[in-house]
Amino acid sequence: MENHRAGGPAHIDDVARRAGVSTATVSRSLRGLDRVAPGTRQRVAKAAEELHYVASPAASQLASRRTHAIGVVVTSGGRWFWSEVISAAERVLRGAGYDLLLYLLDEASGRRQFFDLMPVRRRVDAVLVLAASVTTREQEALREVDVPIQLVGGRMTGSGSVRIDDVGAAVTATRHLVALGHRDVVMVCSDATDPSSRRTTRLRRTGFDRVLGEHGLTGRILSTHPGIDGGAAAAEQLLSQGDLPTAIFAEADELALGALRTFRRAGIAVPDDISVLGFDDHELADAVDLTTVARSPGAHGHSAAMQLMATLGPSPARPTDVVLPTRLVLRGTTGPARDGSAS
Amino acid sequence: MENHRAGGPAHIDDVARRAGVSTATVSRSLRGLDRVAPGTRQRVAKAAEELHYVASPAASQLASRRTHAIGVVVTSGGRWFWSEVISAAERVLRGAGYDLLLYLLDEASGRRQFFDLMPVRRRVDAVLVLAASVTTREQEALREVDVPIQLVGGRMTGSGSVRIDDVGAAVTATRHLVALGHRDVVMVCSDATDPSSRRTTRLRRTGFDRVLGEHGLTGRILSTHPGIDGGAAAAEQLLSQGDLPTAIFAEADELALGALRTFRRAGIAVPDDISVLGFDDHELADAVDLTTVARSPGAHGHSAAMQLMATLGPSPARPTDVVLPTRLVLRGTTGPARDGSAS
Numbered sequence: 001m002e003n004h005r006a007g008g009p010a011h012i013d014d015v016a017r018r019a020g021v022s023t024a025t026v027s028r029s030l031r032g033l034d035r036v037a038p039g040t041r042q043r044v045a046k047a048a049e050e051l052h053y054v055a056s057p058a059a060s061q062l063a064s065r066r067t068h069a070i071g072v073v074v075t076s077g078g079r080w081f082w083s084e085v086i087s088a089a090e091r092v093l094r095g096a097g098y099d100l101l102l103y104l105l106d107e108a109s110g111r112r113q114f115f116d117l118m119p120v121r122r123r124v125d126a127v128l129v130l131a132a133s134v135t136t137r138e139q140e141a142l143r144e145v146d147v148p149i150q151l152v153g154g155r156m157t158g159s160g161s162v163r164i165d166d167v168g169a170a171v172t173a174t175r176h177l178v179a180l181g182h183r184d185v186v187m188v189c190s191d192a193t194d195p196s197s198r199r200t201t202r203l204r205r206t207g208f209d210r211v212l213g214e215h216g217l218t219g220r221i222l223s224t225h226p227g228i229d230g231g232a233a234a235a236e237q238l239l240s241q242g243d244l245p246t247a248i249f250a251e252a253d254e255l256a257l258g259a260l261r262t263f264r265r266a267g268i269a270v271p272d273d274i275s276v277l278g279f280d281d282h283e284l285a286d287a288v289d290l291t292t293v294a295r296s297p298g299a300h301g302h303s304a305a306m307q308l309m310a311t312l313g314p315s316p317a318r319p320t321d322v323v324l325p326t327r328l329v330l331r332g333t334t335g336p337a338r339d340g341s342a343s
Numbered sequence: 344m345e346n347h348r349a350g351g352p353a354h355i356d357d358v359a360r361r362a363g364v365s366t367a368t369v370s371r372s373l374r375g376l377d378r379v380a381p382g383t384r385q386r387v388a389k390a391a392e393e394l395h396y397v398a399s400p401a402a403s404q405l406a407s408r409r410t411h412a413i414g415v416v417v418t419s420g421g422r423w424f425w426s427e428v429i430s431a432a433e434r435v436l437r438g439a440g441y442d443l444l445l446y447l448l449d450e451a452s453g454r455r456q457f458f459d460l461m462p463v464r465r466r467v468d469a470v471l472v473l474a475a476s477v478t479t480r481e482q483e484a485l486r487e488v489d490v491p492i493q494l495v496g497g498r499m500t501g502s503g504s505v506r507i508d509d510v511g512a513a514v515t516a517t518r519h520l521v522a523l524g525h526r527d528v529v530m531v532c533s534d535a536t537d538p539s540s541r542r543t544t545r546l547r548r549t550g551f552d553r554v555l556g557e558h559g560l561t562g563r564i565l566s567t568h569p570g571i572d573g574g575a576a577a578a579e580q581l582l583s584q585g586d587l588p589t590a591i592f593a594e595a596d597e598l599a600l601g602a603l604r605t606f607r608r609a610g611i612a613v614p615d616d617i618s619v620l621g622f623d624d625h626e627l628a629d630a631v632d633l634t635t636v637a638r639s640p641g642a643h644g645h646s647a648a649m650q651l652m653a654t655l656g657p658s659p660a661r662p663t664d665v666v667l668p669t670r671l672v673l674r675g676t677t678g679p680a681r682d683g684s685a686s
Binding site for chain 1 (some may be wrong): 412415422423425426427429430433434437442443444445446447449453462466571600601603604607608626627629630631632
């Protein structure tokens with residue numbers, strides 16, 4: 001599977017010969033570097049064009065020590081979230097002439113292997129990591145690659161980051177339920193054990209507990225597996241125990257969607273019998289009228305990519321911690337607590 | 344932003360000097376090539392280890408003319424579909440030691456620019472293209488890169504492909520509606536103009552028209568913009584015209600989800616007043632009980648990546664056209680046609 005063919009692509013030597021200059025001059029000239037006289041630059045460009053010469057990325061990489069690629073490392077599930085983040089980031093990176101090397105580490109083994117081997121080494125100019133949490137060991141592995149690191153969803157000392165205020169967003173969401181008269185609220189959380197999921201759960205739970213505490217209430221926590229099926233299972237458990245709260249706050253929209261499915265099938269009216277509130281504003285939250293906390297994955301991806309580009313520019317910007325806004329989107333799944341429910 | 348640092352990583356020259364061999368021998372030896380005596384190979388490995396030498400991918404690329412990267416080109420929307428395809432493909436490719444270079448061309452301008460510039464040239468060992476249709480000009484551009492091409496969703500002469508039988512799947516779906524007594528059926532189609540969307544629409548419509556024709560019926564076609572909002576707009580148009588069919592066949596689940604939202608808000612009962620049938624088995628179709636045609640994006644990604652690996656192996660396999668099965672998933676949004684609806 002050799003790319004070299006008889007009568008195949010022209011080589012830099014051919015261009016140098018035709019232009020009457022050294023290969024180093026061809027290389028410098030085609031990469032737009034200084035120290036090449038305008039007349040020479042023109043001669044080289046003409047020769048390259050006539051020979052249909054295409055610079056080998058591998059060769060020009062070695063010369064410039066730049067790879068013009070950005071490693072994008074996704075450490076956790078949430079297909080909808082990461083695909084939106086990457087779409088937005090890719091647009092910025094492509095516009096700036098960078099390729100995107102994608103590493104999806106949605107299993108614990110894949111994550112471990114990645115940080116052990118660090119396949120991005122010498123292969124990328126920077127790394128964009130989608131993770132709410134990066135362990136100390138992983139941070140060390142990343143720093144060892146010695147390129148700028150940009151986090152999406154979490155923080156890391158010395159690196160740029162883009163995230164939301166999870167505690168504050170959960171406070172706003174819980175206040176909405178309390179204001180509607182809900183006193184018996186269950187927070188449905190994911191029992192995923194990866195560092196990112198655990199951190200997200202902890203932060204959102206902190207906001208939930210804080211608001212209930214301010215009102216002298218104690219919220220219940222129900223842990224379940226992630227995704228739609230996890231939310232459905234949590235709702236089934238509440239139903240089978242005959243212990244339905246007046247409201248559910250799901251830490252992710254998928255969990256809320258699963259709960260809604262269970263309630264619909266069981267003939268439980270939402271929001272008359274029970275209110276359901278999610279987190280994320282998943283693309284389909286609107287389709288099922290789910291009240292939720294919106295964060296914009298597109299804004300995360302765009303902001304992270306712009307920060308990285310600034311870091312790689314001629315006068316590198318200092319890494320900053322960007323906290324993007326969230327907002328409570330009121331739709332049809334939350335309403336006043338049902339009668340006689342106040343504890 | 345030079346990677347080279349004083350006291351930094353060891354270079355191949357250092358390893359060659361310590362092992363007492365040429366740099367070419369170090370390179371051949373570390374890449375596991377033949378023509379290196381076992382004793383020499385051991386000496387090189389020991390020297391490399393002592394110096395913590397890490398081969399530069401760019402340098403070993405030049406030597407082997409292999410990049411160990413696969414270009415993955417996504418030419419159209421459907422975030423859910425492509426993120427599932429890529430997740431499955433990435434797992435196979437990573438397991439085989441390949442990196443994944445991602446190009447998301449979800450705008451017409453991005454697609455044009457990609458095929459004009461072909462940034463994958465000399466950068467990848469193969470290209471995986473997610474597209475139901477690739478224009479003649481695009482096919483020429485791909486072939487010029489001179490690496491194996493693998494299509495997901497469509498076909499291309501001389502390349503491997505993984506797809507479904509869109510016509511057959513639409514036939515099965517439409518037969519289900521006709522068997523339930525539906526005589527007035529509207530197919531909701533996307534008006535997207537990219538080649539892939541147009542081809543998909545044409546094929547699914549062919550199946551729809553065929554079944555209705557067999558029963559002496561004429562189906563109505565309603566074109567709308569893609570996505571949930573497009574489906575919602577189509578349903579609103581039918582409602583405002585007071586011209587509700589007894590069933591809707593949406594060519595994509597997103598369109599069906601939008602229609603369901605409109606009907607729920609308007610108090611139209613599904614399936615009592617109207618049946619709704621989708622296509623794709625989107626991850627959330629189950630959450631809203633949508634009857635739909637299931638295809639497995641994970642199976643698409645896995646099969647495509649396995650085919651590519653076989654093509655790149657020591658005894659390259661011939662490209663094949665794999666047609667994956669689809670199945671009708673019966674859920675709660677389809678039922679018998681309402682009384683007096685037969686035309």
